[in-house]
Amino acid sequence: MQYWLVKSEPSVYSWDQFVADGGTHWNGVRNHQAAKSLKTMRHGDLAFFYHSNEGKEIVGIAKISREAYPDPSDAKGVFVMVDLEPFKPLKTPVGLAAIKDVPNLKDICLIRQPRLSVMPVSEKEWQTILKMGDTKL
DNA sequence: GCCAACGTTGGC
């Protein structure tokens, strides 16, 4: 089991919309490092759903429901997408500021590479954030 | 193949 974090601007695609849709194709990723993570995702892996720009907090958990396949929105056919479905919301959203305050999380990709939109999360980071979110799987 | 210019992301 691997853990991940995906970002979305709520004004573009929010967690509420994601839940209302019952899942979505995670398309439009055009960064090779992010794409590498997409390709490493396995069916059943879990991913934090982070609201960037507005909110700046982790609001829920998504499950990978389909592994990487070609993203039809990429005309060159280079990039891939996965399918995600809602798993469960965080009982308490975990904000970026709170994450920055935790020494254990200072190496998390979210802080070290702020512009990356899809990134791995270590098991330790995952458990720490789950606890901060007052949420059990 | 280097590197300057430019565009985009996202926190503040």
Place this chain on the structure above:
DNA sequence: GCCAACGTTGGC
């Protein structure tokens, strides 16, 4: 709205 970080583009 500004700006830092960083990926991409294009001239040489």
